[in-house]
Amino acid sequence: MRIEDAKTKLKARGFDVRKAPIPGPTLHTISKCRERCESNECGAYGVTWACPPGSATPGECIEMLSGYGSAALITRTYELDPRDRRAAEAAALQFQDDCRKAAVALREEGADIFMMADGKCGYCESCTYPDAECKHPEMLVPSISGFGIVMSDYVKECGREFSFFDDRVEFFGIMLLR
């Protein structure tokens, strides 16, 4: 599948989609992101296989992403009070679930893609982390930060501003296509 076809299919699912460079995390950006993850402001650290420390190692992050040839930035905005943590978490899980469904559909059409999104994995009612391997690796949508991608910098590389709002929250996903 060509990147333009994949982008059209993502747009049809209601995502805002734009062309993006292949993210190139370095040991420095991975370390910077992991420091932030460890502060656990989002409550997702060490909870599922989608986020550090259970997600891909720094070396795996760099190697995995370098194998793809094109990328798309996926966004959706939810009108809610960003201080309402419960509503923001529910929207994040909804966004991630929509990214998961889009990834599954694209793979079913033969596209060799890798999907990442904001936040922890919410696929299973109870995650196996850390006691056993992920039960549904095909449904796992890893965290963008866990891959050492500094989203504010990456969004600018995509030619956009990275902003915070008082009345809405924007979530991000990245789709890579081989």
Ligand code: SF4
């Ligand atoms: S798919 Fe299930 S087991 Fe795997 S990371 Fe997500 S919640 Fe955990």
